[in-house]
Each structure stands twice: as C-alpha cells, then as structure tokens.
Amino acid sequence: MRIRIDGGRLLHSQTGELYGASVCYDDVTGKITAIGDETIPADKVETLQGELILPGFIDMHVHLRDPGFTAKETLTSGLQSAAAGGFTHVACMPNTNPPTDAAEIVRDITTRGRDVGKTSVHPIACITVSQKGEALTDFAQLKEAGAIALSDDGKGVQHGRRMLDAMTRAKELDMPIVIHSEDETLSGNGVLHPEAAKRIGVPGLLEESEAAMIARDILLAERTGVHLHVCHVSTEQSVALIRWAKARGVHITAEVTPHHLLLTEALITEDDAVWKVNPPLQGERDRMACLEGFLDGTLDMIATDHAPHTVDEKSRGILRAPFGMVGSEVAFPLLYTYLVLPGIVPLSRLVEAMTRVPATHFGIDGGAMHVGGTADFAIVDLTKEKEIDPDRFYTRGRNTPFAGWRATGWTARTIHLGREIFIAGEERFI
Numbered sequence: 001m002r003i004r005i006d007g008g009r010l011l012h013s014q015t016g017e018l019y020g021a022s023v024c025y026d027d028v029t030g031k032i033t034a035i036g037d038e039t040i041p042a043d044k045v046e047t048l049q050g051e052l053i054l055p056g057f058i059d060m061h062v063h064l065r066d067p068g069f070t071a072k073e074t075l076t077s078g079l080q081s082a083a084a085g086g087f088t089h090v091a092c093m094p095n096t097n098p099p100t101d102a103a104e105i106v107r108d109i110t111t112r113g114r115d116v117g118k119t120s121v122h123p124i125a126c127i128t129v130s131q132k133g134e135a136l137t138d139f140a141q142l143k144e145a146g147a148i149a150l151s152d153d154g155k156g157v158q159h160g161r162r163m164l165d166a167m168t169r170a171k172e173l174d175m176p177i178v179i180h181s182e183d184e185t186l187s188g189n190g191v192l193h194p195e196a197a198k199r200i201g202v203p204g205l206l207e208e209s210e211a212a213m214i215a216r217d218i219l220l221a222e223r224t225g226v227h228l229h230v231c232h233v234s235t236e237q238s239v240a241l242i243r244w245a246k247a248r249g250v251h252i253t254a255e256v257t258p259h260h261l262l263l264t265e266a267l268i269t270e271d272d273a274v275w276k277v278n279p280p281l282q283g284e285r286d287r288m289a290c291l292e293g294f295l296d297g298t299l300d301m302i303a304t305d306h307a308p309h310t311v312d313e314k315s316r317g318i319l320r321a322p323f324g325m326v327g328s329e330v331a332f333p334l335l336y337t338y339l340v341l342p343g344i345v346p347l348s349r350l351v352e353a354m355t356r357v358p359a360t361h362f363g364i365d366g367g368a369m370h371v372g373g374t375a376d377f378a379i380v381d382l383t384k385e386k387e388i389d390p391d392r393f394y395t396r397g398r399n400t401p402f403a404g405w406r407a408t409g410w411t412a413r414t415i416h417l418g419r420e421i422f423i424a425g426e427e428r429f430i
C-alpha cells in the first residue's frame with residue numbers, strides 16, 4: 001500500500017530551510033516512493049498539522065542491558081524507548097552479562113531485537129574477552145555475526161600494546177574501534193569532577209583521564225589507519241586533540257551527549273546519584289568547548305549514552321550508585337528546546353548529527369530523505385510543550401537529571417521501514 005503523508009514540513013538537506021511537502025512511501029517495500037505535493041497518487045492519505053518529518057534518528061551509543069541486567073532495561077523496553085524518542089536505529093554497547101564477546105551473543109541480540117519489531121538494533125561487540133582488557137575477542141566471527149563495531153565501553157582498554165593489536169586487526173576487517181576513553185591510573189576511584197567532588201565530599205575524577213587516553217588512541221589510529229570513534233567526549237582538551245587529529249587526516253569520529261552539552265558540574269550541590277555519569281559532568285569551559293566542537297563538526301554526532309539503572313541502585317548515594325543517565329526519549333526535545341530554539345545550534349546541524357552523519361560513518365541504511373531511500377521517519381511536533389516526567393518513560397530507567405525541565409519537540413510518530421513503530425500516547429508494554 002502506498003501511503004501519503006500531507007501537511008508535514010521537511011528540512012531541506014542543502015539549505016537547512018523548512019518547507020511544506022508530501023511524502024509518499026510503500027509499507028511493503030519500506031521505501032520512499034515520492035516527495036512532492038498532494039497530487040501524488042496514494043492508497044491512503046494521512047494529514048499532519050505542520051509537524052516536522054525528519055529522517056529517523058540514529059543513536060550510536062545505548063545500553064540495553066539485555067542479557068543479564070533486565071531489571072534496568074530489556075531489549076523490548078529499550079527499543080520501545082528508542083522508538084519513542086524518534087530513533088529508528090541504535091547501536092548497543094557490550095557491557096551486558098554475559099558481555100557481547102562471542103558471535104552467539106551478537107546473534108541473540110540481533111534476533112531478539114528484530115522480534116521486538118521496533119527500532120533496529122546494531123550490537124557493538126567487545127574488544128577484549130569479558131571486557132577484561134586482556135585477550136582480544138575473535139573480531140572476524142563477531143563481524144560475521146553482525147557486530148557493527150568493537151568497544152569495551154564502560155571501561156577503557158588500559159594496555160597500549162593491546163589496543164595497538166586491536167586496531168591493527170580491526171583495520172584489516174574494516175571495523176571501527178569505539179573507545180570509552182579513561183585512563184584508570186588517573187581516574188582511579190573518582191566519581192565526580194574534582195570541584196563537585198570537593199563540595200559533596202567524594203573522590204574526584206580527573207578530567208585529564210579522558211584526554212590522556214584519547215591522545216594515545218589518536219596516535220595508534222594514525223599508525224594503523226583504523227576508524228577510531230570516540231564516545232561521549234566531555235572535556236576541552238579532548239575536543240582540541242580530536243580537532244588536531246582530524247587536521248592531520250586521522251580517521252577519527254566523535255560523539256557528544258545531550259547531558260555534556262547542557263549540564264555542568266556546578267549543578268551538583270547535593271549527594272544525589274542522578275548526577276553521576278561517566279564521563280562526569282565537567283566545567284563550563286568544557287561544556288562550551290564541546291558546543292563549539294559540535295558546531296564546527298569536530299564532534300560529529302549526538303549519541304545519548306542511554307544508561308538505565310534501577311531506582312534502587314540510583315538511591316544509594318553518589319559514592320555507591322552506578323554511573324549513567326537515560327537519554328533516548330529526551331534527547332531531541334532537550335537539544336531542540338535548549339540549543340536550537342535560543343539560536344545556539346541550527347536545526348539542520350542537530351538533525352544531521354542525529355541522522356545522516358552517524359549513518360554515513362557506520363554504514364547504516366538510513367539517515368536521509370530521498371526517493372528510493374528507506375521510509376524511516378521521526379515525525380516531530382514542535383508545538384506541544386511538556387514537562388519531563390520519568391514516570392511516563394518507556395524505558396525502565398528513571399534516572400535523568402532533566403526531570404521537571406520543560407521541553408518541546410516531542411516525537412508524535414516514528415516510522416521504520418514503512419511501519420509505524422511508535423505513536424505518541426501508545427501503551428508501554430513493560
């Protein structure tokens with residue numbers, strides 16, 4: 001059946017302007033069949049009230065916790081949460097139990113993920129067996145099973161020579177190495193930025209631990225030619241190093257999270273683990289550097305680092321609670337409301353960083369709106385403003401410091417491969 005959506009607005013990929021257009025797609029082939037006006041023939045017509053029809057969003061960093069930590073999240077709840085945030089593709093990190101270090105685990109996630117019938121999931125497999133930082137996993141088998149990239153996210157690979165071996169092998173197989181940059185000899189048992197840590201009375205986590213590891217891995221990526229992707233960049237020094245690496249022609253990409261673009265350590269005035277995230281919220285100078293890096297493309301894409309934990313775990317105080325914040329459902333509304341509306345970031349930059357850019361760098365079939373392309377849409381309502389209420393989330397996680405913030409730009413509907421995978425107001429099935 002050919003379905004035509006009238007009354008929506010599209011973002012022009014060259015000019016960045018919004019324009020009214022009708023989009024027609026086939027729900028069997030899952031392809032866009034025409035972009036034009038209301039005269040395009042169709043079997044069924046739906047009419048919007050000026051909502052944006054954007055390409056489905058792509059998030060290269062989520063934690064779905066399944067297998068092993070299903071009290072925090074399941075494939076079902078995590079992919080439903082992603083769909084609710086307008087995402088049609090997510091890449092999930094391997095710090096599950098067991099960790100994604102073998103082909104059968106990659107296949108299990110892919111198969112069960114497909115059965116959920118929501119957002120597509122692309123497993124990122126471990127660099128080292130059990131994420132222990134020692135023996136390398138079998139990259140070829142992991143790739144063959146469907147792993148999109150390799151990472152020990154949650155931890156950094158501490159041993160330089162081992163990382164060099166990993167990059168050499170990954171380059172041979174044309175697989176990206178995705179790094180959680182943390183030199184544990186510097187970060188130690190730190191939990192917050194040193195300034196906030198002083199206020200709360202907990203150990204500080206040195207900002208330098210991030211850039212120190214990025215520096216090492218840039219040098220190794222230059223030597224090996226591997227595609228190095230840097231997760232959740234948070235400091236001014238890291239942005240400067242990545243800018244330098246790009247100027248040298250190193251094959252490097254980087255992501256920044258909504259929380260590192262919007263929050264700083266100064267907000268942490270009491271012992272509430274809702275603020276605890278890795279890397280930590282940093283200083284204002286770091287936040288501004290991330291913003292600048294995001295605007296000039298040094299930080300290529302937005303990734304949420306969606307990291308759900310249970311209410312119980314997050315009630316244990318900053319010292320004892322796990323690191324992480326949920327992000328899938330609030331990413332676009334927060335960035336739209338607090339960066340696009342005030343004129344800090346152009347809408348076109350935000351949208352490309354959540355669509356075309358990750359698609360291009362990770363070879364995902366999506367991220368653009370053109371005839372013959374996949375019918376993946378985030379239909380976003382810019383008129384409805386509401387307060388962020390974690391109790392209404394689709395994710396099992398409630399851990400967000402943005403509770404109570406007002407935002408607009410909520411996803412009204414998400415369409416993936418020509419199928420509706422989310423309609424605002426639909427019931428949660430968790």
Ligand SMILES: NC(=O)N[C@@H](CC(=O)O)C(=O)O
Nearest residue numbers: 063153154277278307323324
């Ligand atoms: N970011 C976090 O604070 N936590 C992540 C791990 C990670 O991405 O480093 C998690 O798995 O909970």
Ligand SMILES: [Zn+2]
Nearest residue numbers: 153154180231
């Ligand atoms: Zn990480």
